[in-house]
Structures are given as structure tokens and as C-alpha cells.
Amino acid sequence: MILFYAQTSPYVKKVLSVAIEVGLGTEIECVDVDTSVETPALRQANPLSRIPTLVDGDVAVYDSPVICDYLCRKAGNVSLRPQDPDAQLRDARLQALADGVMDSTRAVRQERMRSPEKQVASVIERQVLAVSHALDVLDAEAAALDGVVTIGTLAAGSALDYVDFRLGDLNWRDTRPALAAWYAAFTQRPSMQHTALRDAQTGPAAFLAWRAAQGK
Ligand SMILES: N[C@@H](CCC(=O)N[C@@H](CS)C(=O)NCC(=O)O)C(=O)O
Known part of the structure; x- marks a missing residue:
């Protein structure tokens, strides 16, 4: 899966924390995007050209609540989404x-x-x-x-x-x-620590460092 993202986006942090919680963190490849300039691949996946946008094969998913829901469904996780x-x-x-x-x-x-x-x-x-x-x-x-x-x-x-x-x-x-x-x-x-926004300014972003530590 590809996630169009920015290191300082809180919506991205939420999505990545959900991905880690459901065990899909290492499946996500991050593509850094500057939304102030046109990025054709992002525009193609999401007409609004906003991040986060997730691309899973030929499925594009956008708006962070929808992505979080998608990740839970994909992982078969029911605990993060109350059933009642x-x-x-x-x-x-x-x-x-x-x-x-x-x-x-x-x-x-x-x-x-x-x-x-x-x-x-x-x-x-x-x-x-x-x-x-x-x-x-x-x-x-x-x-x-x-x-x-x-x-x-x-x-x-x-x-x-x-x-x-x-x-x-x-x-x-x-x-x-x-x-x-x-x-x-x-x-x-761990899902909060490995997505800490402070790290976006102090060095390699936490999620990328965590992913690298997993051998990805
Ligand atoms: N409601 C959206 C908000 C996403 C959002 O506002 N993303 C910002 C970056 S943090 C963005 O892509 N801005 C560029 C734009 O709106 O053109 C979500 O939850 O995913």
C-alpha cells in the first residue's frame, strides 16, 4: 500500500497509528507530498489532492476516517471499531x-x-x-x-x-x-510513540525510523 503523506500532518499520524495497531504498519510505503504544488499521482488517486490518501492496488481511499476504517477492515480488526x-x-x-x-x-x-x-x-x-x-x-x-x-x-x-x-x-x-x-x-x-510529530522536526520522522527498524 502507498500512503501519500506529510510528516507533520495529524491526520496522517492518526492513520499510521491505526496501521500500527492493526498490524499493517510495515505494509505501508510513504510517499512524501508537498500539497502546495501539483502532484499528478496524488491527483489521480484523489481528485481533491489531499493527504492522507491511501492507494491499495487499484483501490484509492481518502479522508482519514475512511482510511482508518479501511485498514481495520483489511486487517480483520474489530477491536478498534466498536461493534455496539x-x-x-x-x-x-x-x-x-x-x-x-x-x-x-x-x-x-x-x-x-x-x-x-x-x-x-x-x-x-x-x-x-x-x-x-x-x-x-x-x-x-x-x-x-x-x-x-x-x-x-x-x-x-x-x-x-x-x-x-x-x-x-x-x-x-x-x-x-x-x-x-x-x-x-x-x-x-508504541503506535503513538512511533508516530510522534515532534520527531518530524528533530530528525527522521518516527514512523520511517520505526519502519526501517522492522527491516522495511
Ligand atoms: N478531512 C481530511 C483533512 C485532510 C487535510 O486537510 N489534509 C491537508 C494536509 S494536513 C491537505 O492535504 N491540504 C492540502 C489541500 O487541502 O489542498 C482528512 O481527515 O483526511
């Missing part, structure tokens, strides 16, 4: 919340990358507010996440890694002790 309808809905909503945290954190990052005179404070405020409220909800629900390993919790762990990576000045742990404790434990999972 109510639990399924809760987990899908958790993933949506986590993906929204990624979207808003990314929007803040993009706004802050503009020259100071072009930055719109209200855009940053609105997106930071979205992240803050979402993390408040996760903090209130942290007890229910304890010991749960699903696509939803992997998405939540990936979102928090991204907030630390791009929005460190939020100091989110200060007012959310339950979520901080949950994340401190959850992020010890």
Missing part, C-alpha cells in the same frame, strides 16, 4: 471532535504563518476557542476513555500531539488534569 451501535456512534463522534481539533489547530497555524499585518485576530480567536472547548469536553469525558483503544481514542491522542506541536502556548494541561493524565498514559503506546 451506541458505542460506534460515540466513537465516531469522538473521532469527529478530534479531527475538528486538528482542523482548528491547523487553521491557527496557517493564520500565524501570514505576515503579522495580514493576520486576522478574530480568525485565530475563533479557532483557539474551538480547540479550547473541544479539549474541555474531552477533559470531562476523560474517565470514559481510560483503557479504551479505538479509532476515536487514537484520533484524540493524535489531536493532542498536534496541539502540543503547533499550539504549545495554549498550555492546555493547566486546566485539564484528567485529560492530561489520560494523554500521558495513552501516548506511551
Whole structure:
């Protein structure tokens, strides 16, 4: 399988953590893509030309929730996708919340990358507010996440890694002790460690290093 990816994408981190959890990590070959320029092979696989996009033979799969679902189905894994309808809905909503945290954190990052005179404070405020409220909800629900390993919790762990990576000045742990404790434990999972976003800036990205260590 080929994954069009970028080392600093939280959506990619989520997908790679799911791949590791279901035992398909070593099957994934990463193709680094700069989405600011046209990449014909990516455009052919995904008309939106976004990452992550997975190509498995003649099947192209895109949008990270769909890729996560696909990987679980391919591996025959049922534990990452709750089977009970109510639990399924809760987990899908958790993933949506986590993906929204990624979207808003990314929007803040993009706004802050503009020259100071072009930055719109209200855009940053609105997106930071979205992240803050979402993390408040996760903090209130942290007890229910304890010991749960699903696509939803992997998405939540990936979102928090991204907030630390791009929005460190939020100091989110200060007012959310339950979520901080949950994340401190959850992020010890190999699938989280081998996809750590911090490594994208400090050296070879964690996933590529892990894959190489597996002889791939
Ligand atoms: N909802 C999508 C979001 C993917 C996304 O926004 N990817 C970004 C990079 S992190 C991208 O490809 N941006 C390029 C573009 O939108 O043209 C998912 O979950 O996969």
C-alpha cells in the first residue's frame, strides 16, 4: 500500500497509528507530498489532492476516517471499531471532535504563518476557542476513555500531539488534569510513540525510523 503523506500532518499520524495497531504498519510505503504544488499521482488517486490518501492496488481511499476504517477492515480488526451501535456512534463522534481539533489547530497555524499585518485576530480567536472547548469536553469525558483503544481514542491522542506541536502556548494541561493524565498514559503506546510529530522536526520522522527498524 502507498500512503501519500506529510510528516507533520495529524491526520496522517492518526492513520499510521491505526496501521500500527492493526498490524499493517510495515505494509505501508510513504510517499512524501508537498500539497502546495501539483502532484499528478496524488491527483489521480484523489481528485481533491489531499493527504492522507491511501492507494491499495487499484483501490484509492481518502479522508482519514475512511482510511482508518479501511485498514481495520483489511486487517480483520474489530477491536478498534466498536461493534455496539451506541458505542460506534460515540466513537465516531469522538473521532469527529478530534479531527475538528486538528482542523482548528491547523487553521491557527496557517493564520500565524501570514505576515503579522495580514493576520486576522478574530480568525485565530475563533479557532483557539474551538480547540479550547473541544479539549474541555474531552477533559470531562476523560474517565470514559481510560483503557479504551479505538479509532476515536487514537484520533484524540493524535489531536493532542498536534496541539502540543503547533499550539504549545495554549498550555492546555493547566486546566485539564484528567485529560492530561489520560494523554500521558495513552501516548506511551508504541503506535503513538512511533508516530510522534515532534520527531518530524528533530530528525527522521518516527514512523520511517520505526519502519526501517522492522527491516522495511
Ligand atoms: N478531512 C481530511 C483533512 C485532510 C487535510 O486537510 N489534509 C491537508 C494536509 S494536513 C491537505 O492535504 N491540504 C492540502 C489541500 O487541502 O489542498 C482528512 O481527515 O483526511
